[in-house]
Amino acid sequence: MTPMQSTSTIPIPPPPPRSTLSLGMMFKLRDAKRRWPFAIRAALCMGIPVVAGWAMGDTTAGLMATTGAFTALYGSDRPYLNRARYLALIALSFAIAVSLGVWAQATPWMVVPAIALMAMVATFLCNALRVLPPGAYMFTLACAAGTAIHAPHLTIAHTALLVASGGAVAWLAHMIGAFFWPRGPERKAVAASAEAVAQFIETVGTPAQDATRHNAALSMQESWTTLVSHQPPRPRPDGTLSRLRAIGRELNQLFAEAMNAAGPMPAAAADKARRLAAEARSPQPDAERTDHGHVPLGHPGTLDSLRESLTPWSPALLVTARVGVATAIAGSIGAMLGLERAYWCIAAAMLVLHQGLDWARTLQRGLERMAGTLVGLLLAGAILLLHPEGLWLAATLMILQFVIEMIVIRNYALAVIFITAAALTIATGGHPVPDVGHLLWVRGIDTIIGCVVGLGVFVLSNPRFATARIPAELARTLDAIAETVRYMAKGDVLTPAAREARRDLQHRALTLLQTYDRSAGSSPRYGAEAERMWPAVVTTQRLCYRVLSICWAMEDGDPAEAPETARALFGSSGERTILAALADLGWAIRHNDRPQQTAPLPAFVATEFKNLRDSLVAESVSGAQ
Numbered sequence: 001m002t003p004m005q006s007t008s009t010i011p012i013p014p015p016p017p018r019s020t021l022s023l024g025m026m027f028k029l030r031d032a033k034r035r036w037p038f039a040i041r042a043a044l045c046m047g048i049p050v051v052a053g054w055a056m057g058d059t060t061a062g063l064m065a066t067t068g069a070f071t072a073l074y075g076s077d078r079p080y081l082n083r084a085r086y087l088a089l090i091a092l093s094f095a096i097a098v099s100l101g102v103w104a105q106a107t108p109w110m111v112v113p114a115i116a117l118m119a120m121v122a123t124f125l126c127n128a129l130r131v132l133p134p135g136a137y138m139f140t141l142a143c144a145a146g147t148a149i150h151a152p153h154l155t156i157a158h159t160a161l162l163v164a165s166g167g168a169v170a171w172l173a174h175m176i177g178a179f180f181w182p183r184g185p186e187r188k189a190v191a192a193s194a195e196a197v198a199q200f201i202e203t204v205g206t207p208a209q210d211a212t213r214h215n216a217a218l219s220m221q222e223s224w225t226t227l228v229s230h231q232p233p234r235p236r237p238d239g240t241l242s243r244l245r246a247i248g249r250e251l252n253q254l255f256a257e258a259m260n261a262a263g264p265m266p267a268a269a270a271d272k273a274r275r276l277a278a279e280a281r282s283p284q285p286d287a288e289r290t291d292h293g294h295v296p297l298g299h300p301g302t303l304d305s306l307r308e309s310l311t312p313w314s315p316a317l318l319v320t321a322r323v324g325v326a327t328a329i330a331g332s333i334g335a336m337l338g339l340e341r342a343y344w345c346i347a348a349a350m351l352v353l354h355q356g357l358d359w360a361r362t363l364q365r366g367l368e369r370m371a372g373t374l375v376g377l378l379l380a381g382a383i384l385l386l387h388p389e390g391l392w393l394a395a396t397l398m399i400l401q402f403v404i405e406m407i408v409i410r411n412y413a414l415a416v417i418f419i420t421a422a423a424l425t426i427a428t429g430g431h432p433v434p435d436v437g438h439l440l441w442v443r444g445i446d447t448i449i450g451c452v453v454g455l456g457v458f459v460l461s462n463p464r465f466a467t468a469r470i471p472a473e474l475a476r477t478l479d480a481i482a483e484t485v486r487y488m489a490k491g492d493v494l495t496p497a498a499r500e501a502r503r504d505l506q507h508r509a510l511t512l513l514q515t516y517d518r519s520a521g522s523s524p525r526y527g528a529e530a531e532r533m534w535p536a537v538v539t540t541q542r543l544c545y546r547v548l549s550i551c552w553a554m555e556d557g558d559p560a561e562a563p564e565t566a567r568a569l570f571g572s573s574g575e576r577t578i579l580a581a582l583a584d585l586g587w588a589i590r591h592n593d594r595p596q597q598t599a600p601l602p603a604f605v606a607t608e609f610k611n612l613r614d615s616l617v618a619e620s621v622s623g624a625q
Contacts, residue, residue, distance in 0.1 A: 012615070013207040015520065015534040025411075026368055032409040038076060039405035045072040045170040047398035049162075054390045059430035060151045061162055066397065066426055067142040068094045068166025072173060073134055073405075079185045080178040082230035087174055091167025095160040097122075097139045101146020102159050111147045112331035115343050118143040119350040120324045127316040127356060128309035129302060136323075136354045137347075141423065144343040149429040183240045186226055187280050190244050190251075193223035194277030197251050197258070198270040205264040210538055213545060214513055216255060221506060223248055229301070247280050256552040259545050300507055315469075315518070318461075319356040326353055326457040330450045337449075339442055341427075348373075348450025353458060358521025362458050365412070366451040372416025373447040377440040380421040384428065384436045393430060397422060470533045471589050473515040477508040477540055478586045482579055484547055489575035491563030493551045502551055509544035512537060535615035536589075543608040550604060574602040581609055588616055 046069050053062015071091045075083045097118055104114035122136035146159070154162070177184060196219035200212040227245050235241040254273055258265060300308070309316035330349035334342025352366040388396045400422040408415035424443065433439055484505045487498040516537045519530040550569065554562050570578075581598040588595040595613050600606075 012535045012538055013210055015531045016211070016517070022364065023367070025364065026371060026413040027411075029407075029410045035406050035409070039402045041173050042072045042405045043398040043402035045069040045166070045173050046401040047394040048169050049166045050394035050397060051391065054394065059389065059393065060149065061154060061158075062394075063426050063430055064098070064149055064151060064154065064159055065162040065166035065169075067098050067145050068163035068168075069170050070094060070134075070138045070142065071167040071170035073138065074131070075174060077132070077185060077189070077226075079226060079230050080175060080182060081232070083185075084171070084175060087167070087171045091164055091171060093122075093139060094142050094167055095163040097143040098146040098163045099156050099160045101143040101148075102154075102156050105147045112328075112335055112342055112346065115140060115143050115147065115346045116324065116327035116331055119327045119346060119354070120320050123323045123350070123354045124309070124316055124320040126354070127319055128305050130305070133355065137351050140350050140354075141347055144347055145423075145427060147343055148341060148427045150431065151429060183244070186241060186244050187282075189223040189226040190248055190280035191277040193219040193248070194251055194273050194280060196220070197255050198273035198277070201254065201258045201265050201270040201273060202267075204258050204261050210541065213259070214510070214541070217506060217545070218510055220248075220251065220255065221510065223251075244280060247276050250276055252552055253556055256549040256556075259549040260553070300503065313469075315356055315515075319353065322353045322457050322461050323350050325461075326350065326450075326454045329457070330453040333449055333453065334446060337445075339446055341442060341446060344443055344446030345450040345453070348447045349454040349457075350450075352451055352454035356518070358518050359458065360521050363455060366455045368413035369416055370448055370451050372413045373420050374444055376417035376420025377424075377444055379417055380424040380443075381436050381440050383421055383425055384433050384439070387432050389430065393425075397425060400425070469515050470519050470530060470537065471592070473508075473512050474533075474536060474540055475586045475589045477505075477512050477544060478582050478589070480505040480508040481544060481547055482582045484551065485575065485578050485582075488547070488551060488554070489566055489570050491554065491566035493555050493562065494559060502548060505544055506548060509541050509548075512541060512544075536612065539608065539612040539615045543605065543612055546605055546608045569604055570602055573599075577601055578605065578609075585609075585612060585616065 046066055049065035049069055050059065050062040053059045053065065056062075068091055071087055071094060074090050075086045078086055100114050100118060101111075104110040119136070119140040122139040125131070126136040126139075142163075151159070181187075193216070196212075196216040200209070200216040203209050203212045227241065227248055231241060235245075251273065254269060254276075257269070308314065311317075326349040327346045330345035331342050334345040339345070348369060351369060352362055355365075357365065383396060400418050404415050404418045404422065407418075420443075424439070480501070484498075484501045487493060487495075487501055492498045493502070516530060516534065520527045554565055557565065577599045578601060581601060584598060585595050587593070595616050598609075601609050
């Protein structure tokens with residue numbers, strides 16, 4: 001199969017099933033990867049500050065430090081050098097969040113605005129910078145804890161140091177693995193991408209091809225983010241990182257071959273990907289496996305991500321606006337009702353919104369939170385009545401945190417039971433509660449108010465807008481294809497500008513499907529409208545990966561021959577006709593009109609352009625009916 005050939009036509013697969021509310025999921029355990037090492041680390045990080053505070057005769061200070069220990073919940077997938085900086089920033093953020101809460105505690109009317117502000121800032125940054133769950137919620141909870149823990153003997157500076165010390169404990173616990181498996185995260189990332197590529201190869205020529213290709217592309221992007229974006233610019237040429245990058249390049253070649261394949265690939269190709277996975281888990285010195293510096297890029301950098309998220313109506317800004325409105329309303333309701341801890345309303349409202357889930361999953365999360373909290377209040381009441389102190393308090397929090405991390409992925413509603421108990425235990429500051437029943441009643445009311453407000457804001461924030469995002473994202477993706485084609489036509493695939501264009505194109509291809517997923521789950525009515533756009537989404541993705549596969553094929557050849565390869569691919573007018581066709585398709589998408597017939601296109605993309613044009617024609621006919 002040569003790069004000049006185009007892929008055969010593959011029928012459009014049915015759209016992915018829309019997410020739906022499932023009350024039965026509240027009673028089922030989902031599969032999850034091995035969690036006990038992570039759970040043990042989180043539990044130890046939670047217990048050590050309490051033990052230290054008890055030993056020094058100030059349990060309240062130890063509980064304050066546990067908010068910094070939440071640092072242990074972040075960064076497990078990152079390489080150790082990058083993780084060290086990342087976790088230090090997370091720990092500093094927790095210190096700032098708690099300090100803001102303590103400062104607001106002195107002025108009661110500032111409590112709700114301070115926590116709402118923290119919720120908005122944390123939501124925007126965590127969504128823009130792809131901070132994985134628990135994401136923004138823990139920073140908001142830490143700020144709320146700062147307003148609740150009664151510790152008048154602690155100044156704001158003292159509080160910040162305590163929280164930072166808890167973060168330091170989590171930092172050390174995270175970094176211990178560097179002494180035993182220094183390249184463990186990198187090996188794991190490459191092995192995961194190899195398995196994803198193997199699964200894609202096995203489905204080439206079948207209806208499952210588009211889904212497995214997307215999963216493989218996403219996994220490989222994560223792998224290159226780990227191998228390049230989260231690494232020093234110039235690794236040791238004969239080191240493990242360079243060998244892992246060389247393995248990654250071989251996987252890229254396999255991926256490109258699979259995308260260029262006209263039909264099912266031989267089983268040997270998938271076997272090769274799995275052998276590379278095994279080699280990635282334990283790479284050995286090999287003179288033939290060296291990284292020559294020409295490696296793909298991972299995710300866009302921090303500044304690029306912030307710039308994209310700050311564009312009007314971006315998903316990050318939309319989620320932040322929802323959180324801001326919901327937290328302000330929930331906090332105001334709590335204050336008007338005279339609830340003693342109105343910040344729980346804010347935390348609950350923010351929880352159901354901050355991840356930017358679709359309607360079905362947002363509703364599911366809200367119901368799971370309310371149900372789990374109401375049951376968890378019984379467990380919390382038992383703990384508060386027993387009032388464990390000293391080492392018993394540390395053991396209680398460690399057990400709760402261990403259980404939370406073991407089950408939170410398997411069943412969120414069940415995990416909320418223990419999350420509620422842990423949160424209330426920390427919030428008491430180690431002091432006895434005079435009226436446990438009243439505290440539990442108020443906490444239950446707070447949670448219900450917050451969840452209902454969060455769901456209401458989501459419903460009223462115009463789910464139709466989510467569906468309108470698909471045409472905009474389609475047009476943006478076509479623009480990224482055009483930018484990459486301009487470099488391809490010159491045989492330029494290795495300069496920094498060309499590599500950035502390719503990175504941005506892959507990012508747009510992945511973002512396009514994510515936009516579709518959010519839109520399809522927005523509501524039954526608008527979900528059906530999103531499904532009508534599914535063929536255009538699939539065919540645009542295929543065009544993206546077709547262009548990327550040609551770039552990889554050109555990159556793997558002799559750089560001196562790249563201009564000649566480009567001339568053979570594009571001919572005398574291929575670049576001009578492709579750019580004109582992309583402009584016409586983009587105009588049709590933006591104006592919801594039929595695309596025009598274009599001049600004959602180069603053979604290597606002719607099929608993909610025809611499929612995309614046909615899907616847009618069918619969509620315009622369907623939309624007119």
